Amino acid sequence: MSLIAVRDAAERLGVSPRQVQHLVAQGELTSLARGVIDSESIDRFLAVRGQQRTRPWLPETAWGAVAILSGLVASWMGETQRSRLKARMRSMSAADLVERTRERADVVQYAGHSSVAERLKQRIVDTSVARSRLGLADANMVDGYVDANKLDELVRRFGLVRDTSGLITLRTTTFPTGTITRIAAADTVLTALDLAGSLDTRERTAGMDALTDALEKPRG
Secondary structure, three states: OOEEEHHHHHHHHOOOHHHHHHHHHOOOOOOOEOOEEEHHHHHHHHHHHOOOOOOOOOHHHHHHHHHHHOOOOOOOOOHHHHHHHHHHHOOOOHHHHHHHOHHHOEEEEEEOOHHHHHHHHOOOEEOHHHHHHHOOOOOOOEEEEEEHHHHHHHHHHHOOEEOOOOOEEEEEEOOOHHHHHHHHHHOOHHHHHHHHOOOOHHHHHHHHHHHHHHHHOOOO
């Protein structure tokens, strides 16, 4: 783990130190001590957003986009909203989609004993299984979505320690996890979005390629 000063973080991001502090307050960047930022959280921020400043969609819209691209009906949106969203996505790039949907969940990485992996996967919406369909596989990692209200309980139960280099990635959201389960099972789009925000070049490329393919498919 590497730490850098707020002023240096601001220079890397092309924003003011005050804006860096605002990003920390929003949970977009990680500050482990006063006046310093975890540089890996900056790398991850840039992987998702680049230097763009486009406003993200609300979670309901972001999840609607993922559902539509996964071949499902976003029933929580009105018909007119769905039609407009489909029209917007027809002209979007994979990078645009990654940035627009970033508010679907907050991402936190943890380290934990290897023995808890399988039990933990049963308590979350496990998206790591779809990685193999995108040409990636790692039996030692855990990646998935969890109800934000249940995160603390999972962390305590499984003895997880926050670690930006850990193999356990939990994506917290207040969106119904039952719906996320259906979306994750329907297609690889959700996993592709997760991979597109990775700092690993191979993972990010696999995710972006899959999203490009999904956006090019005709949607009714």
